[in-house]
Amino acid sequence: MKRQTKLIIGLALSIISLCFSILLITDAIPTSPKKPKYVFYFIGDGMSFNHILGTEHYNTEKAGASETLRLNFTQFDTRNFVTNYSTSNLVTDSAAAGTALASGVKTANAHIGVDVDGNELRTIADVASELGYKVGLVTNVGINHATPSCFYGHTSDRFGFPALVDDYIASDVAFIAGSTIMDMKSGPQDPKYKPVTTAELAERIRTAGITITLDVEEAAKTEGKRVVLVAHDKVNEHIPHVIDRASDEPHTMLNYAKAAIEYLSRESQKGFFLMIEAGKLDYSAHAQDAATTFEEVNELAQAVELALDFAEQYPDETLIVVTSDHETGGMSLGWDKYQIRMNQLVGQKHSMAYITKAIQQMRAEGKRDWNEYKQLLSDYLGLWSVVPITAEEEALLKHDFYDIFLKYGPMVDGLYNRNEYLAYHAVVILNRHASIEWTSKYHTGMYTPLFVKGVGEKRFLECRDQTEIPKTIATLMGGEL
Ligand SMILES: [Zn+2]
Missing domain, CATH: 3.40.720.10 (Alkaline Phosphatase, subunit A)
Structure with a gap:
């Protein structure tokens, strides 16, 4: 090997080792990040x-x-x-x-x-x-x-x-x-x-x-x-x-x-x-x-x-x-075919828990007219007013309405919530119109x-x-x- 080549290789090796040293030193110097106060x-x-x-x-x-x-x-x-x-x-x-x-x-x-x-x-x-x-x-x-x-x-x-x-x-x-x-x-x-x-x-x-x-x-x-x-x-x-x-x-x-x-x-x-x-x-x-x-x-x-x-x-x-x-x-998000329709939820003014209490209050007051309950679901959830409700859906809700008086329950149990079926199904129907579906009343392993x-x-x-x-x-x- 020519002397000149040796010199170049030697120089290159020195530079490389110098770079490594700098890297090691830099790594050893604590970057002293501040502690979160x-x-x-x-x-x-x-x-x-x-x-x-x-x-x-x-x-x-x-x-x-x-x-x-x-x-x-x-x-x-x-x-x-x-x-x-x-x-x-x-x-x-x-x-x-x-x-x-x-x-x-x-x-x-x-x-x-x-x-x-x-x-x-x-x-x-x-x-x-x-x-x-x-x-x-x-x-x-x-x-x-x-x-x-x-x-x-x-x-x-x-x-x-x-x-x-x-x-x-x-x-x-x-x-x-x-x-x-x-x-x-x-x-x-x-x-x-x-x-x-x-x-x-x-x-x-x-x-x-x-x-x-x-x-x-x-x-x-x-x-x-x-x-x-x-x-x-x-x-x-x-x-x-x-x-x-x-x-x-x-x-x-x-x-x-x-x-x-x-x-x-x-x-x-x-x-x-x-x-x-x-x-x-x-x-x-x-x-x-x-x-x-x-x-x-x-x-x-x-x-x-x-x-x-x-x-x-x-x-x-x-x-x-x-x-x-x-x-x-x-x-x-996407219960219905390739869709999310959040615009269906904009009429919801109260929670299912609140609506359950309102229904129980109406029952206690002896109210037995479906139209009054229908108005409640319209005012609080936007059903009929914002969300178009089908005849089948109304039939299901009406069935729950009759049960309010016939059965006085049972309630939908969800650990912290005991909701009226009428309130629960009204929200389920609303969520499905928005194309949102739930698969558990409890936790999942996600x-x-x-x-x-x-x-x-x-x-x-x-x-x-x-x-x-x-x-x-x-x-x-x-x-x-
Ligand atoms: Zn929980």
């Missing part, structure tokens, strides 16, 4: 891909927009999907899925904050507290319902509501808001199942020195004390669905989220971890009520908007995670979505299962689960 963890209970996409089409139709109106979180750069099965079954419930999302461990259905053997699990809220973050939990169902409970509670029975209140009292949760404190009406002889009222559970919280209030403003402004904000502290009653409520209703998931952000921003020096659950979304999906579900998804997006506004002030310190625990209802924006967002692209989400958040915060 403010973590928002959104959980749409029962919300999967079709609930989200359906909401976008529904909004577009309602607004008469020519292009699809996208929800804020679907536009995040970091999008993923995860598995969500439990150790009991390929179909999880909100307790096992909530435990997975809070503790990063798979467990059996009905288990909250414990593994399959009943061992207590550390949660992402524990990690946050240990690191000096203030913890807040917001939901629009009970504060001791499955999803929020998974962030502070430990029990193998998700319906052991009083024990979960005790777990909450013993926890580090600084701010919690929800519709009510769920009571225990009856149960087996076991002392933990003794009947306890919501009022008694509220008193238990008050006695522990925790502020409990029905005033959203007061909760937001409370200083130096733990706060429980509920719509009802005497009765086990939920706040209305978004589609049913008055425009000036103070008790909404959105207002709870605002109050939580105000409280946590003021009360925390080292940052906060805030979980926000759209819990009523699961209720309307169990009922198989599409428009009601879409409006619940909309409120979740409004709460995400709050987080996005907050992130504008602290862009290098905020992390926003939007996910779900499982899919509810097996919702499909993938759940994951949308992330902010500090360390790309790390979430590695998540394959929902258990990896809280672990990733913990790692980014500088802790471990």
